Amino acid sequence: MxxxxxxxxxxxxxxxxxxxxxxxxxxxxxxxxxxxxxxxxxxxxxxxxxxxxxxxxxxxxxxxxxxxxxxxxxxxxxxxxxxxxxxxxLVQVLEGRRCFPNLSIEANLVTGALGRSASRAETAVDLERVYAIFPRLKARRRVAAGLTSGGEQQMAAIGRALMSRxxxxxxxxxxxxxxxxxxxxxxxxxxxxxxxxxxxxxxxxxxxxxxxxxxxxxxxxxxxxxxxxxxxxxxxxxxxxxxxxxxxxxxxxxxxxx
Missing domain, CATH: 3.40.50.300 (P-loop containing nucleotide triphosphate hydrolases)
Known part of the structure; x- marks a missing residue:
């Protein structure tokens, strides 16, 4: 049982x-x-x-x-x-962060919502939630992930996973x-x-x-x-x-x- x-x-x-x-x-x-x-x-x-x-x-x-x-x-x-x-x-953040280096931080985050077919409104709500958890990501949201620090990339990887709810x-x-x-x-x-x-x-x-x-x-x-x-x-x-x-x-x- x-x-x-x-x-x-x-x-x-x-x-x-x-x-x-x-x-x-x-x-x-x-x-x-x-x-x-x-x-x-x-x-x-x-x-x-x-x-x-x-x-x-x-x-x-x-x-x-x-x-x-x-x-x-x-x-x-x-x-x-x-x-x-x-x-x-069940959502996993793999070892090594695995961000898309040429995409912005925000674009990396949005990819996390694709797997659950989130609407544009749901994606916007979830983005603000991730930015509230990791304020550094909001400040760096337009920067290519490959140009950010290791800590910011790890936050982005976790944030992307959170976008999958x-x-x-x-x-x-x-x-x-x-x-x-x-x-x-x-x-x-x-x-x-x-x-x-x-x-x-x-x-x-x-x-x-x-x-x-x-x-x-x-x-x-x-x-x-x-x-x-x-x-x-x-x-x-x-x-x-x-x-x-x-x-x-x-x-x-x-x-x-x-």
């Missing part, structure tokens, strides 16, 4: 690339409605592969889920196209390459969206310090296997987590470039 409180359920998922390279061995996680859930692990732990499996995007990299099940709001992800998942409310926003390493203050600002705004709009968020992060600061619960991966599921508060209180699973104290890592 389906639990109405569960928005996403990943059960015993295994995945391979090119029918030879095993990326995921046994991944299990559950995202409750209205929560921020962090997917943690060192580089190569399987975070990106897990997110691509959740969005049914593995096939784009000659990958496939070979065992287990993924259900989003009761829908079998394996039987649902990525475009259908977006219309159902997601119920579950999936983010892959949103802090990568960004200055600590920019990262804190982005996570704070995501948390605000979660609290004010009830938006569910699944965020994969190598920077466990910032992720656990804003998450409700977390799942830790190691070599493609789920090794921990717990509340963020409980994991924050365990100093051994970062040393054992991430190989270093990420709270003392060198600052990222702006």
């Amino acid at each position: 389906r639990d109405p409180a569960v928005l996403l359920h990943v059960n015993g998922v295994e995945a391979t690339y090119q029918n030879a390279i095993v990326a995921l061995h046994n991944v299990n996680l559950t995202v409750q409605r209205g929560e921020v859930h962090a997917l943690l692990g060192a580089n190569g732990a399987g975070k990106s592969s897990t997110l691509k499996a959740i969005s049914n995007l593995l096939v784009l990299e000659r990958g496939q889920v070979t065992a287990g099940t993924i259900r989003f709001d009761g829908h079998d992800v394996a039987r649902t196209t990525p475009a259908q998942l977006v219309r159902l409310g 997601p119920r579950l926003l999936v983010l892959d390493e949103p802090s990568m390459g960004l200055a600590p203050l920019v990262v804190q600002d982005i996570f704070a705004r995501l948390r605000q969206l979660n609290r004010e709009d009830g938006l569910s968020i699944l965020v994969a992060e190598q920077n466990s310090t910032v992720a656990l600061q804003y998450a409700d619960r977390a799942t830790v991966l190691e070599a493609g296997v789920t090794v921990l599921n717990d509340t963020a508060k409980a994991l924050r209180q365990r100093e051994d987590i970062q040393h054992f699973y991430f190989g270093r104290d990420v709270a003392h890592q060198a600052p990222a470039l702006a």
Whole structure:
């Protein structure tokens, strides 16, 4: 029987690339409605592969889920196209921001409304909502995305996803390459969206310090296997987590470039 409180359920998922390279061995996680859930692990732990499996995007990299099940709001992800998942409310922001560099910030944002066939009026309303969340984007809305900073591009990528009106926003390493203050600002705004709009968020992060600061619960991966599921508060209180699973104290890592 389906639990109405569960928005996403990943059960015993295994995945391979090119029918030879095993990326995921046994991944299990559950995202409750209205929560921020962090997917943690060192580089190569399987975070990106897990997110691509959740969005049914593995096939784009000659990958496939070979065992287990993924259900989003009761829908079998394996039987649902990525475009259908977006219309159902599962929207992913891929690693590396992936903006259209020659398009303006505003044009990048508008592309997010195309997948749900939004009217011009709906698009205008959603644009103002995104600009209220990320005021820097409004000031830079006429600038080509390729000429903006990494932080602004990440905000644009998130804003584009919000234009699709997601119920579950999936983010892959949103802090990568960004200055600590920019990262804190982005996570704070995501948390605000979660609290004010009830938006569910699944965020994969190598920077466990910032992720656990804003998450409700977390799942830790190691070599493609789920090794921990717990509340963020409980994991924050365990100093051994970062040393054992991430190989270093990420709270003392060198600052990222702006």
